[in-house]
Amino acid sequence: MLFYLFVTVALLSLSSYYLGRKRAFAVAGSHIRNLHSLPSFYGSYTALWCGLPALIVFTVWATLQPGVIIELVVASLPPELQQLPPGRLNLVINDIKNLVSGNIVSSSPDAAILAAADHYRHLQTTGNAALWVIVIALALAGITYGWRTISPQLRARNRVEHVVNALLIASSTIAIFTTIGIVLSVLFESIRFFHKIPVSEFLFGLQWSPQTAIRADQTGSSGAFGMVPLFTGTLLISGIAMLVAVPIGLMSALYLSEYASPKFRATAKPALEVLAGIPTVVYGFFAALTVAPLIRNLGTAMGVHVASESALAAGLVMGIMIIPFVSSLSDDVINAVPQSMRDGSYALGATKSETIKRVLLPAALPGIVGSILLAVSRAIGETMIVVMAAGLSANLTANPLQAVTTVTVQIVTLLTGDQEFDSAKTLAAFALGLVLFIVTLILNIIALTVVRKYREQYE
Amino acid sequence: MNKKPQRDIKTIVNASLARRHAAERRFRWYGLIAISLGLVFVVLMFANIISQGYSAFWQTYIELPIHFDSAVIDPEGHRDPHVLENADYAALIRASLRAQFPHVEGRRNLRDLYNLVSSNAPFRLRSQVLDNPEIIGTEQSIRMLASATVDTFVKGNIDRHIDESLRSIKNQEIAWVDQLQASGQLKQRFNTILFSKGDSREPEQAGIRGALMGSFYTLVVTFLLSFPIGVATAVYLEEFAPKNRWTDLIEVNINNLAAVPSIVFGLLGLAVFINFFGLPRSAPLVGGLVLSLMTLPVIIIAGRAALTSVPPSIREAALGMGASKLQMVGHHVLPLAIPGMLTGAIIGMARALGESAPLLMIGMVAFIADVPGSFTDPATVLPVQIYLWADLPERAFVERTSAAIMVLLAFMILMNGLAIILRKRFERRW
Numbered sequence: 027m028l029f030y031l032f033v034t035v036a037l038l039s040l041s042s043y044y045l046g047r048k049r050a051f052a053v054a055g056s057h058i059r060n061l062h063s064l065p066s067f068y069g070s071y072t073a074l075w076c077g078l079p080a081l082i083v084f085t086v087w088a089t090l091q092p093g094v095i096i097e098l099v100v101a102s103l104p105p106e107l108q109q110l111p112p113g114r115l116n117l118v119i120n121d122i123k124n125l126v127s128g129n130i131v132s133s134s135p136d137a138a139i140l141a142a143a144d145h146y147r148h149l150q151t152t153g154n155a156a157l158w159v160i161v162i163a164l165a166l167a168g169i170t171y172g173w174r175t176i177s178p179q180l181r182a183r184n185r186v187e188h189v190v191n192a193l194l195i196a197s198s199t200i201a202i203f204t205t206i207g208i209v210l211s212v213l214f215e216s217i218r219f220f221h222k223i224p225v226s227e228f229l230f231g232l233q234w235s236p237q238t239a240i241r242a243d244q245t246g247s248s249g250a251f252g253m254v255p256l257f258t259g260t261l262l263i264s265g266i267a268m269l270v271a272v273p274i275g276l277m278s279a280l281y282l283s284e285y286a287s288p289k290f291r292a293t294a295k296p297a298l299e300v301l302a303g304i305p306t307v308v309y310g311f312f313a314a315l316t317v318a319p320l321i322r323n324l325g326t327a328m329g330v331h332v333a334s335e336s337a338l339a340a341g342l343v344m345g346i347m348i349i350p351f352v353s354s355l356s357d358d359v360i361n362a363v364p365q366s367m368r369d370g371s372y373a374l375g376a377t378k379s380e381t382i383k384r385v386l387l388p389a390a391l392p393g394i395v396g397s398i399l400l401a402v403s404r405a406i407g408e409t410m411i412v413v414m415a416a417g418l419s420a421n422l423t424a425n426p427l428q429a430v431t432t433v434t435v436q437i438v439t440l441l442t443g444d445q446e447f448d449s450a451k452t453l454a455a456f457a458l459g460l461v462l463f464i465v466t467l468i469l470n471i472i473a474l475t476v477v478r479k480y481r482e483q484y485e
Numbered sequence: 486m487n488k489k490p491q492r493d494i495k496t497i498v499n500a501s502l503a504r505r506h507a508a509e510r511r512f513r514w515y516g517l518i519a520i521s522l523g524l525v526f527v528v529l530m531f532a533n534i535i536s537q538g539y540s541a542f543w544q545t546y547i548e549l550p551i552h553f554d555s556a557v558i559d560p561e562g563h564r565d566p567h568v569l570e571n572a573d574y575a576a577l578i579r580a581s582l583r584a585q586f587p588h589v590e591g592r593r594n595l596r597d598l599y600n601l602v603s604s605n606a607p608f609r610l611r612s613q614v615l616d617n618p619e620i621i622g623t624e625q626s627i628r629m630l631a632s633a634t635v636d637t638f639v640k641g642n643i644d645r646h647i648d649e650s651l652r653s654i655k656n657q658e659i660a661w662v663d664q665l666q667a668s669g670q671l672k673q674r675f676n677t678i679l680f681s682k683g684d685s686r687e688p689e690q691a692g693i694r695g696a697l698m699g700s701f702y703t704l705v706v707t708f709l710l711s712f713p714i715g716v717a718t719a720v721y722l723e724e725f726a727p728k729n730r731w732t733d734l735i736e737v738n739i740n741n742l743a744a745v746p747s748i749v750f751g752l753l754g755l756a757v758f759i760n761f762f763g764l765p766r767s768a769p770l771v772g773g774l775v776l777s778l779m780t781l782p783v784i785i786i787a788g789r790a791a792l793t794s795v796p797p798s799i800r801e802a803a804l805g806m807g808a809s810k811l812q813m814v815g816h817h818v819l820p821l822a823i824p825g826m827l828t829g830a831i832i833g834m835a836r837a838l839g840e841s842a843p844l845l846m847i848g849m850v851a852f853i854a855d856v857p858g859s860f861t862d863p864a865t866v867l868p869v870q871i872y873l874w875a876d877l878p879e880r881a882f883v884e885r886t887s888a889a890i891m892v893l894l895a896f897m898i899l900m901n902g903l904a905i906i907l908r909k910r911f912e913r914r915w
Binding site: 089092093183187190191193194195197198199200201202204205207208211212214215273274275276277278280281282284285294297298300301303304305306307308309310311312314315316346349350353375377378379380382383400403404406407408409410413414434437438441442455456459462463466467470471474 | 498505506508509511512513515516517518519520522523524526527530533534537713714717718720721722725726734735738739740741742744745746747748749750752753755756757762763778781782785809810811835838839840841842845846848850868869871872875876883886887890893894897901
């Protein structure tokens with residue numbers, strides 16, 4: 027329904043473009059040079075008058091309408107239903123909505139709910155009809171206004187350009203709003219979490235078991251929210267990943283930029299970068315179903331007990347994922363070292379490997395450290411591999427053969443499945459998200475500053 | 486006097502040369518080994534997934550002669566659609582199987598026998614009867630889906646030589662399957678269900694159609710939002726923005742957003758779109774909103790690179806002819822930069838297609854058997870479907886997971902290939 031309204035407005039807007047253009051020709055008389063702007067600008071001017079106010083009203087209305095309707099429906103419910111606790115009231119509202127959309131409802135609906143559903147449907151029809159009338163009326167009024175104001179003196183180009191400029195600025199601020207949105211959404215929920223659990227306990231507690239009793243009379247674990255085991259688990263898996271990725275990535279970058287023939291480089295580099303394009307869920311599947319059993323069997327053959335969700339498996343596969351990341355970043359860094367430094371070293375009789383080890387690497391070191399930091403931040407934030415291949419038990423251990431859990435795994439486990447939104451359990455996920463956001467942000471800022479400083483040094 | 490140390494240096498250098506060259510060769514080898522390790526990983530992973538998943542594109546069917554007994558389907562003979570709809574079609578299959586294997590006795594054994602065909606077979610018979618009530622009373626040879634266990638066994642994924650208690654198919658079932666195979670009633674056909682059905686608890690009836698449509702709707706939302714906004718932002722920052730603290734702030738923000746872990750975007754989507762704005766959970770609309778925020782930095786960065794590659798002479802020529810700044814951008818710079826921007830957008834879309842972590846947060850992990858039909862229907866996407874199936878222990882699901890991965894990778898290769906072709910075709914060197 028609303029989609030057709032959108033299309034109608036778009037069509038009206040399009041036709042008003044031609045109307046405005048025609049009008050411009052008409053008011054110009056025989057001399058088109060009398061017009062201030064090109065005729066197409068008069069067209070766009072009318073189209074903007076037609077479309078912009080109508081679309082703004084349309085968006086605001088369409089966003090607000092469902093909420094308002096629910097408010098009205100709830101207000102019209104019998105008092106005994108209105109007095110229900112919020113959770114139960116939500117169920118009733120869901121039943122009403124399901125009735126309206128013709129789905130199967132959970133229980134046989136009683137008369138009050140049926141009446142409410144009718145009321146809902148009625149309000150919805152009225153609201154939509156009103157929206158149609160208002161939006162179309164606005165669009166037509168816009169066309170009329172635009173049409174009437176068109177005159178040879180109207181500075182149509184300037185006006186249109188002002189609007190376009192405003193639109194460009196508006197879209198460029200979305201990046202800022204996203205950041206603000208991220209910060210606010212995790213911050214607010216985290217503050218609510220820290221009202222229940224003190225910050226010090228969260229940051230320095232050694233126990234993590236988020237299972238809390240749902241009902242007051244339930245016995246069960248009271249919940250412990252110390253994130254140290256999660257963080258050590260994250261660091262352990264990321265550490266294993268870096269042990270795989272840094273040597274392989276760095277050596278590949280060195281070989282490709284210093285030794286390889288252009289032909290070899292042209293095929294090997296994209297082939298290696300295929301690894302970066304594979305979705306992480308595929309790595310997770312590979313880790314959980316191929317690498318983890320392999321490692322466990324190897325361990326059994328050597329007489330070592332390996333957990334079936336060992337940190338080693340997740341770390342190894344994550345390392346494979348990060349190889350192209352390290353190699354392409356260090357490749358950039360190595361190529362930024364001036365050729366004159368290499369030539370100087372060769373002139374003194376050094377071999378290629380000596381040049382690399384004594385001249386190239388020390389010169390490129392800050393840049394390489396920066397790219398490794400970026401890779402670490404990537405490893406810490408990686409989710410799917412660890413969700414699928416690492417465990418859920420929060421062990422405080424440095425043994426790569428045991429199961430550990432990570433920050434991202436816990437966020438996913440806490441927020442998928444059924445939950446109450448106010449429990450410490452779900453709020454904890456946001457607190458973990460906040461920590462994750464801050465840590466990766468700091469790592470990125472350090473890395474980017476280091477890399478930039480280093481680049482400037484040679485430019 | 487000074488001849489002697491010179492000769493000394495020469496001998497020292499000569500003596501060390503062999504060692505130094507050996508070190509050089511070693512170092513070179515390390516590099517080669519590192520690259521081949523990386524490439525071996527690529528090959529291993531693809532080989533692993535293809536070898537596990539290629540068999541999912543075939544499906545085993547059992548052909549059984551079914552007698553559409555009018556006494557069972559329509560005892561009163563009125564052909565009343567309501568009666569036809571509620572008839573016991575499973576009884577027809579049971580009768581046919583009993584006729585095929587007359588020696589099977591005992592409740593448990595009979596149940597094993599009936600389980601050879603998939604649980605959806607009665608529904609197939611029903612729709613056949615409803616489509617064409619004429620067939621009541623006749624005997625037809627009907628092709629029915631075999632159960633996942635039979636399918637897995639026929640594909641050779643269960644070893645018949647290991648102990649009976651260790652495998653999911655019993656000795657007598659193997660005997661029946663062998664007999665059916667010998668009489669040519671067991672057939673392998675292309676697995677159309679995989680591409681035409683939604684998710685299911687029964688592996689043989691599970692397909693990726695629902696996930697594919699979910700991915701499609703999600704990507705449409707992502708593209709419609711992120712491409713116009715990304716292009717507008719790139720144009721503003723590159724062509725219009727004054728150099729001041731505000732634009733610096735925007736740039737820092739864009740670069741940081743590109744490095745924020747994807748799961749944090751999921752938290753944003755959950756807190757803002759679902760809890761604050763009250764948008765429906767599990768909907769492609771919300772998934773697309775979250776993914777477009779993630780894709781924006783990619784498109785903006787690619788868009789700016791495309792704009793900077795347009796030479797300034799074109800801008801100056803346009804301005805020199807009296808064009809306004811917006812005309813200069815709209816008529817000359819943007820058309821030249823659009824292929825590059827599209828390339829960036831397609832690569833961003835490919836990444837969004839493979840993304841799953843933020844979608845777990847906004848509830849796109851539910852078990853959804855229906856194929857979604859709109860932007861607000863509950864849906865899941867292909868990578869999340871892979872994640873869901875990867876958790877299931879049955880061998881038949883492992884096979885389907887790998888097949889779904891192959892489909893996903895095929896789409897990503899297609900998109901990246903398209904981007905490369907676009908770049909090759911429209912790239913201009915100035």
